[in-house]
Amino acid sequence: MSGDGKRVLIAGGGPVGLLCAWLLGRRGIPVALFDDNDQPQADPRAATTHPATLELLADDGLASDMARVGLVAPIFQFWDRPSGKLVAQFDHALLKNDTRFPYVVQCEQFKTAKLILDHLHTLSNVEVNFGHTLTGVVQCGDAVTVRVRDARGETKRTGAYLIGADGGRSAVRKECAIEFEGFTWPERFVVLTTPYDFDAERGYCYRSYFADIGAWCNCFKVSADGPPGLWRTVYPVDPAQSDDEVMSDESVQARMQSFFPAPQPYEIVHRNLYVTHQRVAARFRQGRVLLAGDAAHVNNPIGGMGLNGGIQDAANLSGKLAQVLLDGAPERLLDLYDRQRRTVAVEFVQQQSIANKQRLEARDSQARKHNLDELRATAADPEKARQFLLRTSMIASQRRADAMTLEEV
Numbered sequence: 001m002s003g004d005g006k007r008v009l010i011a012g013g014g015p016v017g018l019l020c021a022w023l024l025g026r027r028g029i030p031v032a033l034f035d036d037n038d039q040p041q042a043d044p045r046a047a048t049t050h051p052a053t054l055e056l057l058a059d060d061g062l063a064s065d066m067a068r069v070g071l072v073a074p075i076f077q078f079w080d081r082p083s084g085k086l087v088a089q090f091d092h093a094l095l096k097n098d099t100r101f102p103y104v105v106q107c108e109q110f111k112t113a114k115l116i117l118d119h120l121h122t123l124s125n126v127e128v129n130f131g132h133t134l135t136g137v138v139q140c141g142d143a144v145t146v147r148v149r150d151a152r153g154e155t156k157r158t159g160a161y162l163i164g165a166d167g168g169r170s171a172v173r174k175e176c177a178i179e180f181e182g183f184t185w186p187e188r189f190v191v192l193t194t195p196y197d198f199d200a201e202r203g204y205c206y207r208s209y210f211a212d213i214g215a216w217c218n219c220f221k222v223s224a225d226g227p228p229g230l231w232r233t234v235y236p237v238d239p240a241q242s243d244d245e246v247m248s249d250e251s252v253q254a255r256m257q258s259f260f261p262a263p264q265p266y267e268i269v270h271r272n273l274y275v276t277h278q279r280v281a282a283r284f285r286q287g288r289v290l291l292a293g294d295a296a297h298v299n300n301p302i303g304g305m306g307l308n309g310g311i312q313d314a315a316n317l318s319g320k321l322a323q324v325l326l327d328g329a330p331e332r333l334l335d336l337y338d339r340q341r342r343t344v345a346v347e348f349v350q351q352q353s354i355a356n357k358q359r360l361e362a363r364d365s366q367a368r369k370h371n372l373d374e375l376r377a378t379a380a381d382p383e384k385a386r387q388f389l390l391r392t393s394m395i396a397s398q399r400r401a402d403a404m405t406l407e408e409v
């Protein structure tokens with residue numbers, strides 16, 4: 001194959017597409033990436049990066065860079081909102097023999113994307129094209145051609161493979177008519193960000209989950225522009241409330257006060273509202289087209305697994321594409337990518353993120369008591385707590401994927 005015949009096209013310049021570009025580009029593979037925004041997204045969505053993901057980012061120094069610009073958080077807590085009591089605390093130190101990273105790193109996803117972009121600027125074989133929207137995909141023989149629109153009009157680009165890393169509404173997935181199986185939650189999720197110091201004022205650690213009757217809150221700290229940092233609180237929103245109502249000062253203050261009563265109104269620096277889905281693409285591979293990140297799977301953010309799963313896709317897929325393109329490995333390896341990452345998405349991430357939500361929001365008093373007692377008992381037993389942490393830190397799912405072989409596809 002000539003250099004150009006090995007080109008990988010990537011739709012989407014979120015953290016997953018950018019990471020694919022870096023992991024392929026640093027092996028000398030030509031890459032052309034297209035993103036429809038004029039510049040990298042500034043959306044403050046993901047922050048929590050789990051040990052299994054940090055392992056994958058370690059070689060390039062990205063894990064340590066993220067820790068430098070973010071916050072290291074070894075502990076997370078579960079609280080009961082009605083009683084105000086701490087239910088359970090988990091310390092990643094229990095994973096000291098399972099990972100080099102017995103902690104999560106809280107690094108906002110726009111910072112992660114910027115760190116990867118800084119690496120990409122050192123590679124002459126990678127084109128990063130912002131302001132370019134993918135509008136069509138055609139596969140033919142040993143090539144895939146995309147139509148791309150920019151301010152000057154529409155052009156075609158051809159490559160050996162196309163990675164659809166173009167987010168939950170993926171045009172690539174739709175062009176390939178791949179079903180996005182699952183459901184949408186009726187409630188939206190609102191994120192309210194405040195400089196109020198929940199650690200100093202209330203003793204909450206950097207990641208705290210609050211259970212309530214039919215409701216919940218995630219409260220976690222990000223470093224933002226530097227000390228003292230900001231706290232993001234995430235809540236479910238009644239489907240009957242309009243967006244304007246949810247975002248009004250009155251409703252925002254009432255929501256904050258209902259979980260965290262305080263004598264003063266809260267200073268709110270950001271408010272964001274999200275529709276949330278639990279969906280997995282029916283296939284992650286269709287011929288020369290591969291899906292990764294939110295284009296392949298989406299889930300609610302409780303437990304912080306969406307982007308982690310996407311980064312794990314990027315590492316798995318880029319490694320296999322490099323083997324196919326550079327070492328003559330069989331294309332069947334790409335079916336193993338589909339098998340490994342789809343299994344993890346369905347059996348772990350969907351299952352765990354739905355369970356995380358249901359555990360926090362149970363209404364029935366018996367069910368609430370059972371959930372909280374179970375968390376207490378798990379935290380009190382070091383081996384049970386370690387097993388729990390292996391799942392929350394996504395080490396168990398990585399091990400499940402690593403154990404799958406080509407013979408299984």
Ligand SMILES: Cc1cc2nc3c(=O)[nH]c(=O)nc-3n(C[C@H](O)[C@H](O)[C@H](O)COP(=O)(O)OP(=O)(O)OC[C@H]3O[C@@H](n4cnc5c(N)ncnc54)[C@H](O)[C@@H]3O)c2cc1C
Nearest residue numbers: 012014016036045046047048134167293294304306307308
């Ligand atoms: C409130 C909230 C909190 C979250 N917290 C966490 C967390 O703590 N940890 C975690 O792991 N995950 C978290 N997530 C999930 C995380 O934000 C997503 O999983 C992540 O953004 C996925 O990255 P991506 O690169 O796959 O997709 P995206 O970030 O959506 O990037 C896709 C890119 O493709 C571009 N694009 C779309 N269509 C086209 C097209 N036709 N042509 C060209 N470009 C196109 C888009 O504009 C975008 O730039 C959270 C999500 C929310 C909503």
